[in-house]
Amino acid sequence: METPQNYDVIISGAGPVGLFLACELALAKCTVLILEKAETPYSPLKKLPFGMRGISAPTVEALYRRGLLDELEIHKRIKEPHQKAQEPVVRRQVGHFAGIPFYSSDIDYSQWPYRLPGSTATQLMTEMEELETVLARRAITLGVTIKRGFEVTNLNQSAEEIIVIAKEQTFTGKWLVGCDGSRSIVRKLGGFDFVGTEPEFTGYTAQVDLADPEKLKLGRNVTATGMYLLSQKDYLILQDFDYGSFHNSRKPITLDHLQGVLRRISGTDVTINALYTSTTWTDRSRQSSTYRNGRILLAGDAAHIHSPLGGQGLNLGLGDAMNLGWKLAATIKNSASESLLDSYQTERHPVGEKVLDWSRAQVAVMKPEPAARALNAIIQDLMKTRDGATYFAGRVWGLLTRYNLGDDHPLVGSGIPNFEFEDGKLVGQLMQDGKAMLLDFEMNDSLKNIMSKYEDHISYISGKVKNQLGVSVMLVRPDGIVAWVADNNPDVMELQKAISRWFAI
Incomplete structure (x- = not known):
């Protein structure tokens, strides 16, 4: 029998968000358990063409800063050059x-x-299966325990810990994070609300064999009754403006039903010979008003859902993970004030709101x-x-x-530029250990002396860069967000205030 273990963090869900969050926590020396309800990570919906996902600049940068970007093979074949x-x-x-x-x-x-x-590139394409494989491999290397076939069925939290029941077994942790998708059981059991707007359409994604593909136009086609997108002559995406009724009915997608929808939207008598794989989705847009309830937190689709138009969902969830990981780790290690974990809500909730509205705006047109x-x-x-x-x-x-951190400087609250030092090293390559950094482009000896007492928490890096953008000193959080800058002579008192605010040291 397995010896019971108390974990720093239990994560429900082994999708990209849960796996990336686990990597961030384990990088900070936290013990992490992931409970995943699916028995296996493999699914045809995670492979091409269904599993194709676009990742935007902040996600590309996050993967790059942790040395994960080069492990993704598929983007090397199809990426857009910067x-x-x-x-x-x-x-x-x-x-x-x-x-x-x-x-x-x-x-x-x-x-x-x-x-x-x-x-790094402003956007790349990757495959969901490959992304999960890369993240799971990194998580296991860092010591994360992943249990598949373990669906969370109950939980109970106290002031000191949280107890989770999965597969009739009990697991104890200091914190629980729900990364278990749009139908999150953690969100439901944890007492979170989930408010927003109902769907306008049912979306279909399907791989088919068409008897007469020449009757359809390749690419995206908006018609008087909906939208169809045909690529590779066998991969279909449909939008049927039925207020999500078919998706909500949870009826199986039959060949006859899909053919009927396709004919009505396309205005043709096209025939589907075979239906291989299919799924439905909607533009329902909801968000939890709070991402934290005591020792329970939400991230990814558990915290917010919207249509996949424009490929924002994966990026939003991975952004949650990058923002939350170091803050939760610092809280666990007692090297943070209570307000640090609160900043997860104040920083990420507005970003989620904007993405939901972006999705709604697309549906409106x-x-x-x-x-x-x-x-x-x-x-x-x-x-x-x-x-x-x-x-x-x-x-x-x-x-x-850009996060509003109370400073008007355009770099504060934004991701750090990938400065190149005179020896050819790039800043992003120096962030794989997950530590905060003070970048000193003027090689100020007094700053070096001051930062020596923070060396356990903040890396002091000095040197000339090829283009310092008018900045002399920068304090950078572990997630790559600029927390403080000095354009000329740094104000040491202001620097120490910033260090105290973000690292409680």
């Missing part, structure tokens, strides 16, 4: 809003002056009705302008994400 401002641009589609494309040649890359030449078509035409005109295309790209790629 477009630098000084390079000649070519006209290629690099994203969309509600199916309306925007193109690289229309974007003003100079509006993002902190994206240095060494920056895709509906098969005159008002939506008129609005769609206006959006298309805006996206053809340089400022319009740049705005939409910034939102879709996550380049406009």
Whole structure:
């Protein structure tokens, strides 16, 4: 019989969010147990083409800073190269809003002056199965325990600990994080609300054999009754504006039903010979008003759901994990004030709200009705302008994400630029240990002396960089977010206040 163990953190859910959070916690020397209800991580919906996912700039940067990006093989074959401002641009589609494309040649890359030449890509494509495999491998290497086939069925928390029941076994931890998806049992058992808006459509994703694919147009097609997207002549995405009734009915997707929906939306008599794999989804948008209840926290789809339009969901969840991991670890190690964990809510909840509204806005211009078509035409005109295309790209790629940390400097609350030192090293390569950093570009001896007493918590890194962007000193959190900057002579008192605020030391 297995010896009972008390864990620092129990995570419900071994999807990308739960796995990435576990990696962050284990990197900070926390003991972590993941309980996953599925017996196996493998599913046809996680493989191509169903498992294709776009990851935006903040996610790419997070994976890069932990040395995980190079372990993803699939993105090397299909990734878009990073477009630098000084390079000649070519006209290629690099994203969309509600199916309306925007193109690289229309974007003003100079509006993002902190994206240095060494920056990672603004977007990449990956496969869900591969991403989970890479994250699970890293988690296990760091000492995380993963138990599959263990669905959480009950829990009970006290002031000191939380007890979780799964597969009629009892597990004890200091904290529990629900990363168990849109139907999160942790959210329900933990007493969280989940408020928002109901769906406008049922979405279908299916792999089929079409008898007469020439009757359909390749690509995305908006019609008077919905939308269909055909790629590779066998991969279909449909949007049927039925207020989510078929999805909510939980009826099986039969060949006859899917063919009927496809014919009605496409206005053709196309025939499906075979239906191989299919799933449904909706644009239901809900969010928990709080991400924490005592010793229980939520992240990913357990905290917020919305339509997959624009591929924001995975990025939002991984952003939650990156933000929460170091804060929860610091709380466990007693090296943080109570307000640090509260900042998970104040920083991530507004980001979630914006993504939900972004999803709702896309649905509003895709509906098969005159008002939506008129609005769609206006959006298309805006996206053809340089400022319009740049705005939409910034939102879709996550380049406009910035936390309000009470400082007007544009770098504070943003991800750290990937500065290149004169010896060729990049800042992002120095963050794999998960520690905070003080970057001193002026090699100030007095700062070096001051930081010596914080060396257990903050790495002091000094040296000249090729472009320091007018900044002399930067305090960077473990998640890569800039917490404090000095443009010229650093105010030591202000630096120490920032250190105290974020690290309670």
